[in-house]
Amino acid sequence: xxxxxxxxxxxxxxxxxxxxxxxxxxxxxxxxxxxxxxxxxxxxxxxxxxxxxxxxxxxxxxxxxxxxxxxxxxxxxxxxxxxxxxxxxxxxxxxxxxxxxxxxxxxxxxxxxxxxxxxxxxxxxxxxxxxxxxxxxxxxxxxxxxxxxxxxxxxxxxxxxxxxxxxxxxxxxxxxxxxxxxxxxxxxxxxxxxxxxxxxxxxxxxxxxxxxxxxxxxxxxxxxxxxxxxxxxxxxxxxxxxxxxxxxxxxxxxxxxxxxxxxxxxxxxxxxxxxxxxxxxxxxxxxxxxxxxxxxxxxxxxxxxxxxxxxxxxxxxxxxxxxxxxxxxxxxxxxxxxxxxxxxxxxxxxxxxxxxxxxxxxxxxxxxxxxxxxxxxxxxxxxxxxxxxxxxxxxxxxxxxxxxxxxxxxxxxxxxxxxxxxxxxxxxxxxxxxxxxxxxxxxxxxxxxxxxxxxxxxxxxxxxxxxxxxxxxxxxxxxxxxxxxxxxxxxxxxxxxxxxxxxxxxxxx
Numbered sequence: 001x002x003x004x005x006x007x008x009x010x011x012x013x014x015x016x017x018x019x020x021x022x023x024x025x026x027x028x029x030x031x032x033x034x035x036x037x038x039x040x041x042x043x044x045x046x047x048x049x050x051x052x053x054x055x056x057x058x059x060x061x062x063x064x065x066x067x068x069x070x071x072x073x074x075x076x077x078x079x080x081x082x083x084x085x086x087x088x089x090x091x092x093x094x095x096x097x098x099x100x101x102x103x104x105x106x107x108x109x110x111x112x113x114x115x116x117x118x119x120x121x122x123x124x125x126x127x128x129x130x131x132x133x134x135x136x137x138x139x140x141x142x143x144x145x146x147x148x149x150x151x152x153x154x155x156x157x158x159x160x161x162x163x164x165x166x167x168x169x170x171x172x173x174x175x176x177x178x179x180x181x182x183x184x185x186x187x188x189x190x191x192x193x194x195x196x197x198x199x200x201x202x203x204x205x206x207x208x209x210x211x212x213x214x215x216x217x218x219x220x221x222x223x224x225x226x227x228x229x230x231x232x233x234x235x236x237x238x239x240x241x242x243x244x245x246x247x248x249x250x251x252x253x254x255x256x257x258x259x260x261x262x263x264x265x266x267x268x269x270x271x272x273x274x275x276x277x278x279x280x281x282x283x284x285x286x287x288x289x290x291x292x293x294x295x296x297x298x299x300x301x302x303x304x305x306x307x308x309x310x311x312x313x314x315x316x317x318x319x320x321x322x323x324x325x326x327x328x329x330x331x332x333x334x335x336x337x338x339x340x341x342x343x344x345x346x347x348x349x350x351x352x353x354x355x356x357x358x359x360x361x362x363x364x365x366x367x368x369x370x371x372x373x374x375x376x377x378x379x380x381x382x383x384x385x386x387x388x389x390x391x392x393x394x395x396x397x398x399x400x401x402x403x404x405x406x407x408x409x410x411x412x413x414x415x416x417x418x419x420x421x422x423x424x425x426x427x428x429x430x431x432x433x434x435x436x437x438x439x440x441x442x443x444x445x446x447x448x449x450x451x452x453x454x455x456x457x458x459x460x461x462x463x464x465x466x467x468x469x470x471x472x473x474x475x476x477x478x479x480x481x482x483x484x485x486x487x488x489x490x491x492x493x494x495x496x497x498x499x500x501x502x503x504x505x506x507x508x509x
Contacts, residue, residue: 001074001077001078001081003017004071004074005074006048006071006072006073006074007048007071008046008047008048008071008072008073009073009074009075013074016074016075027075027078030075030079031078031079031082034079034165035082035083035161035165036161038161038162038164038165038168039164039165039168040079040165040168040169041076041079042172043073044072044073044075044076044079045169045172045173045174046073046173046174046175046176046186047070047071047072047173047174047175047176047194047196048070048071048175048176048177048178048183049068049069049070049071049175049176049177049178050068050069050071050177050178050179051066051067051068051069051177051179052066052067052069053065053066053067054066054067064270067195068142068177068195069195069196070175070194070195070196070197071196072194072196072197077197077198080169080197080198080199081198081199083165083166083169083199084198084199084202087158087162087199087202088104088105088106088202090157090158091156091202091206092105092106094156094157096156096206096209097205097206097209097212098209098211098212098216098228099432099433099434100116100212100226100227100228100434101205101209101212101228101229102227102228102229102432103201103205103228103229103230104201104202104205104230105432107425107430107431107432108432110229110309110310110364111363111364111366111418112422112431112432112434112435113227113229113309114308114309114311114364114366114367115364115366115367115422115435115471116227116432116434116435116438116471117225117227117234117236117308118366118367118469118470118471119438119470119471119472120225120236120238120470121133121236121238121279121317122317122466122467122469122470123461123467123470123472123473124223124238125279125280125281125317125463125466125467126461126462126463126464126465126466126467126468126469126470126473127461127462127463127467128240128281128462128463129223129238129239129240130238130239130240130241130244130247130278130279130280130281130284130287131236131237131238131278131279131280132236132237132239132244132247132248132251132276132277132278132279132290133234133235133236133276133277133278133279133306133313134234134235134236134251134254134255134274134275134276134293134300135232135233135234135274135275135276135306135308136232136233136234136235136255136258136269136274137231137232137233137269137270137273137274138208138231138233138262138267138268138269138270140195140204140230140231140267141192141193141194141195141200141201141204141231142191142192142195143191143192143266143267143268144191144192144193144203144204144207144266144267145191145265145266146167146170146171146191148207148265148266149170149193149203149206149207150163150166150167150170152206152207152209152210153166153206156206166203169199170193172188173188173189173194174186174187174188174189175187175189175194191266201230204230204231205230207265208228208231208265208267210261211228211233211258211261212226212228214254214257214258214261215228215233215235215254215258223237223238223239224236224237224238224250224254225237225238229309232309233258234308235251235254235255235258236251237250237251241284241286241287241288244278244288244290245288245290245291248290248291248293251276251293252291252293252294255274255293255295256294256295259295269295271295271298271300272298274295274298274300275300275303275306275307276292276293276300276301276302276303277302277303277304277305277306277313277315278290278302278315279313279315279316279317280315280316281316281317281463281465281466282316282318282465283463283465290302305321309364310363310364311363311364311367312325317466318371318375319367319368319371319375320375322367322368323368323375323376323378323379324378326360326361326363326379326382327378327379327381327382329360330356330357330360330361330382330386331382331385333356333357333360334353334357334382334385334386334389336356337349337352337353337356337389338389341389341392346390346391349389349390350390350406353386353389353390357382357383357386358383358386358408361379361382361383361411361414362414362418365411365414365415365418366415366418366419366422366471368415369415369416369418369419369469369471369474370468370469370474371469373412376411376412376415379411380410380411380412383403383408383410383411384399384402384403387399387402387403387406387408388402390406391405391406400508403507403508404504404508407504409500409503409504409507410507412507413503413504413506413507416478416503417499417500417503419471419474419475419478420475420478420479420482420499421495421496421499422435422471422475423439423456423475423476423478423479424492424495424499425492426438426439426475427439427441427454427456428490428492430492435471438471438472438475439456439457439472439475439476439479440456440457441454441455441456441457442455442456442457453484453487453488454479454487454488455480455487456475456476456479456480457476458473458476458477458480459472459473459476461473482499482502483502485498486498486499486502
């Protein structure tokens with residue numbers, strides 16, 4: 001666990017870890033007593049809330065622009081972790097969460113969630129349809145009703161001493177708010193789970209589990225899909241142009257049902273953060289005007305762009321806005337590093353550049369698969385600038401030898417690396433089920449010497465400029481072009497090394 005210190009701790013966390021040999025027996029006894037008695041220690045129910053601004057650009061005078069993160073005692077989070085691991089094991093074994101819920105689950109991530117949504121949208125665009133997408137954000141952890149949560153857990157098979165422990169964990173909690181050196185008086189909480197805790201996010205996910213039943217609906221003329229990530233809900237419907245009005249009504253009805261369910265369960269939609277957009281092919285003509293959707297008393301107008309789990313979606317699905325945003329943030333990081341570059345050793349400069357630049361280039365870059373080289377060129381310029389900064393290379397020098405010396409894959413190969421890696425994980429059951437089902441092996445009609453090498457089925461698409469960008473088409477296509485010895489590898493670590501070597505030779509041969 002992270003060595004984050006809380007003022008409620010009797011000793012700094014790093015010191016506790018250093019003295020673990022002497023403290024381990026005592027800590028284990030405290031945790032086991034708590035679990036066996038069904039009582040969460042009262043001293044660990046206190047929290048210091050630090051309001052953190054969600055974005056630097058937001059108005060500091062508006063309270064809802066802050067995230068109330070609870071700072072908790074270190075050992076309390078250790079106890080929460082013990083319970084969280086066991087509770088998640090029960091949840092996964094009994095299939096208590098929707099398969100399209102990607103938050104706080106093993107093998108799941110923001111990127112896997114976006115990759116599935118991206119796949120569904122590009123497949124729809126590739127078949128000549130449009131997609132209506134709604135992004136909903138609920139006011140999450142603070143208003144969870146404890147009685148409803150406990151009742152829901154009971155129906156999920158959480159009973160006896162376990163349920164007693166969770167009840168003890170929830171009730172009689174208190175918090176104070178600290179801004180700078182000023183601390184408020186503590187206040188007892190009547191509802192909610194602590195944001196910043198280990199167990200709170202999982203309890204919130206279980207609290208909102210019934211939402212999937214509302215989102216799992218069928219339409220005769222349209223295809224529907226949804227995805228959940230903690231308090232982020234996205235619902236989308238694909239339809240032909242002639243059926244857009246039907247799709248809009250369906251999406252509007254679903255949003256109304258979700259909003260009503262949240263209200264009945266003590267939660268609420270952030271109406272001003274709800275985004276509604278029509279995604280269409282650049283070749284689509286005569287797109288009809290779609291109506292606004294209504295949430296309570298608030299009308300949501302269609303938008304041209306939307307930030308979805310950190311990635312900007314646009315109405316033509318070309319990700320130019322996302323690339324512009326990444327380039328801007330990377331250039332700022334490069335300028336900051338350049339100011340102190342003369343004080344850094346080459347290894348330190350490389351580490352800082354990888355942390356601040358390469359990580360941004362790699363974040364969810366799988367959704368950029370299949371985009372034209374001209375669209376990706378600004379990202380490559382950023383990587384070139386970062387490489388020149390690390391090696392102090394002149395702008396007039398050729399960049400390929402520099403990238404090769406740094407062992408940095410160019411941007412296009414980094415995207416391929418990510419897609420192929422997800423294909424490997426899907427084939428070996430190391431990805432979420434909703435990713436695994438997107439790839440299928442091609443049947444062998446006759447026995448050949450290469451029969452032990454996996455070949456994937458490439459689906460037929462109508463509009464290649466979009467359909468071939470979907471993971472279900474891009475992954476098999478890239479996979480089948482790998483050498484047979486690479487496709488026959490079944491160890492993830494070995495495969496990563498061999499794949500990087502293959503793509504490195506492809507880029508710099």
